[in-house]
Amino acid sequence: MSVKEKLFQLLEDKEQRMIEIRRHLHENPELSFEEKNTAQFIADFYQDKDVKVTTNVGNGYGIIVEIKGNGEGKTIGLRADFDALPIVEEADVEFKSKNEGVMHACGHDGHTAYLLTLGEALIELKDEWRGTIKLIHQHAEEVPPGGAKSIVESGILDDLDEVYGMHIFPTFDTGVIKIVSGNAMAGRSNFDLTIQGKGGHGAVPNKTRDALMAGSYFVTQVQTIVSRNMSPMDSTVVSVTAFDAPGGYNVIQDKVTLRGTTRYLEEENKEFIRERMEAMCRGIEESFDVTCTLDYVYDYPVVYNHPEEAAEVKRILEGGVGNYLTEVVDGAPGSGSEDFSYYLLKTPGTFINVGARPVGMEDPYPNHHPKFEINEDALLICAKGLGDVVLSRLEA
Incomplete structure (x- = not known):
C-alpha cells in the first residue's frame, strides 16, 4: 500500500472525529484577535505528538506545527484559519453558536478541523515521507491587518519552498474543486472620509458650508475612478458603503462621515485609486469651502496563484477525480479578498477553492451569511486533496 493510500485510509477512519471537531469549533466561535480558547484547543491537540509546536506567532494567537519527515527534502506549508465573524x-x-453575536460563517471551523486531522495523519506516517511540513494555524483572517502578514514577518516560514491552502464555499457543488491560475482574489483597501463644513438653519443654506452636499458630490464623483479612468479590461470596484449625517429636519449638519472599500485584481491599481480619491477631495474642498480628511488604508494584497504550482495542483487533483473528487475545473477570479495573499507574496503556491453545497439546497447561503451552512462531506475532500498535494510536491 502506498503512503497516499495509507493516508487516505487514516483520514477516512478519522472522518467522524473530524466532523465532531468542526462542530465543537462551530459551537464555540471567537472573533479575530480574541481566539484564545480556540488556539488552546489547537495547541492541546498536538500536545502528545512528536512535533514542534510554536504558539503566539505573529500579532495574535498564530500556531506553527513543524512535522519532520524521514530525511531531507522540501519544506511545504499548509494553512488553515480559525477566527469567526460578528454575526448572529x-x-x-444542532451545533449552533453558543457565543451570541459570533458565528463561524465563513467555514474556518471546517478549515481547522480538516487541517488538524490531516496533520495528525501525516504525523502518524512521518517515517514514510521525506522533507518537512509546517502546519499554519492562522488567527485573524477576517480583520485587517490580519494574521498572515505578521506570521510571514516573524521569519518562522522563511524556509518554505511552497505553500498551499484551501477554502470552503457552499455556493458550488460538493466534490468540485476550482483552481485559478494567476490573479485569483482581489486586493482590498478601505477608506474613511470626514468632510467638515459649517452647519446652520435649513431655511438659510447660504449661511452654511454644506458638508452633506459635498459628501453627496463625492459619492457620485468617486464612481468615475473606475468608469472613466481605468481600462474596461481591469477588474476594479470602488464602493461607498456608509454615509453618516444625522440631524433634524431644519438643521444642516456641520460634518458628514463616509466610508467604503476598493477591490482590484491588478495590484498596480491600488496606488492610482488612492491618488484619484485624494485629488477629488482637494477639488471638493475648493468647490464647497469645506475640509476633507481622508484616511485610506491599504489592506490585503491580490491573491496571486503562481502558475507553475497552480498547474501542478490541478494535475495532482485531477488524479483524484472518480475517487474522492467529481471534477476539477478552472475557476474565475473573484472580488473577495484573503490574507493568504501574504504567504504567496513570499513563497510559490496556490490557494484552492472547494465546493461544499449542502444536500438539497439549490440556492445555498454564501459565506458571511447568518444562515451559512456547509456539506460536511467537504471536510474529507479537503483533507484528502491537501494531503494528495503535499505528498506529491514533497516527492517533486
Whole structure:
C-alpha cells in the first residue's frame, strides 16, 4: 500500500472525529484577535505528538506545527484559519453558536478541523515521507491587518519552498474543486472620509458650508475612478458603503462621515485609486469651502496563484477525480479578498477553492451569511486533496 493510500485510509477512519471537531469549533466561535480558547484547543491537540509546536506567532494567537519527515527534502506549508465573524447565527443546526453575536460563517471551523486531522495523519506516517511540513494555524483572517502578514514577518516560514491552502464555499457543488491560475482574489483597501463644513438653519443654506452636499458630490464623483479612468479590461470596484449625517429636519449638519472599500485584481491599481480619491477631495474642498480628511488604508494584497504550482495542483487533483473528487475545473477570479495573499507574496503556491453545497439546497447561503451552512462531506475532500498535494510536491 502506498503512503497516499495509507493516508487516505487514516483520514477516512478519522472522518467522524473530524466532523465532531468542526462542530465543537462551530459551537464555540471567537472573533479575530480574541481566539484564545480556540488556539488552546489547537495547541492541546498536538500536545502528545512528536512535533514542534510554536504558539503566539505573529500579532495574535498564530500556531506553527513543524512535522519532520524521514530525511531531507522540501519544506511545504499548509494553512488553515480559525477566527469567526460578528454575526448572529440563523442557521438551523444542532451545533449552533453558543457565543451570541459570533458565528463561524465563513467555514474556518471546517478549515481547522480538516487541517488538524490531516496533520495528525501525516504525523502518524512521518517515517514514510521525506522533507518537512509546517502546519499554519492562522488567527485573524477576517480583520485587517490580519494574521498572515505578521506570521510571514516573524521569519518562522522563511524556509518554505511552497505553500498551499484551501477554502470552503457552499455556493458550488460538493466534490468540485476550482483552481485559478494567476490573479485569483482581489486586493482590498478601505477608506474613511470626514468632510467638515459649517452647519446652520435649513431655511438659510447660504449661511452654511454644506458638508452633506459635498459628501453627496463625492459619492457620485468617486464612481468615475473606475468608469472613466481605468481600462474596461481591469477588474476594479470602488464602493461607498456608509454615509453618516444625522440631524433634524431644519438643521444642516456641520460634518458628514463616509466610508467604503476598493477591490482590484491588478495590484498596480491600488496606488492610482488612492491618488484619484485624494485629488477629488482637494477639488471638493475648493468647490464647497469645506475640509476633507481622508484616511485610506491599504489592506490585503491580490491573491496571486503562481502558475507553475497552480498547474501542478490541478494535475495532482485531477488524479483524484472518480475517487474522492467529481471534477476539477478552472475557476474565475473573484472580488473577495484573503490574507493568504501574504504567504504567496513570499513563497510559490496556490490557494484552492472547494465546493461544499449542502444536500438539497439549490440556492445555498454564501459565506458571511447568518444562515451559512456547509456539506460536511467537504471536510474529507479537503483533507484528502491537501494531503494528495503535499505528498506529491514533497516527492517533486
